[in-house]
Amino acid sequence: MILTGFAGLVAEACSMAIGEFVSGQQKAWRGSGDGQAENNKEGLPNPQQAAAASALAFLAGAVVPLLAASFISEYRVRIGAVVAAVSVALVVFGLLGAALGGAPVVRSSARVLVGGLLWL
Structure with missing residues (x-):
């Protein structure tokens, strides 16, 4: 149970991060010219930072039931x-x-x- 819970935690954190990264990239490249410059001009977050924040937020929430169940x-x-x-x-x-x-x-x-x- 712990192994499958941990595998699910890692898989979903990666999924959330990838989704956030792709979403940020689409926003960055929607405008013309340099995508990151457009992102900065519009005040949008860096896609890598958004992906990392999303993965960490998911990990913080998902580790709670896993830890509670493991002991x-x-x-x-x-x-x-x-x-x-x-x-x-x-x-x-x-x-x-x-x-x-x-x-x-x-x-x-x-x-x-x-x-x-x-x-x-």
Whole structure:
């Protein structure tokens, strides 16, 4: 289980990074002339930086349930630990997103928590 979880974590992080990179490249080359100059002029992020940030953000979120599950052998306890760890992580990521974006903290955290738990 741990091996497949880790493989999925790496595969999805790579997928997110590649998607972000391709999206950034398309925006960069949409204009005429030098694509990176167009990106800088429009205030768009560097595609490599956006890809790295996307991969790291996914890794930070995906490692939480993997770590919670890896140290517990009892199946029912493992499920409870994963749900608890994911719930705490969702609230923390919601708080962080609200603080960085200047949004209402409680509302943003609740939205991230409920949206994330719906995916479980």
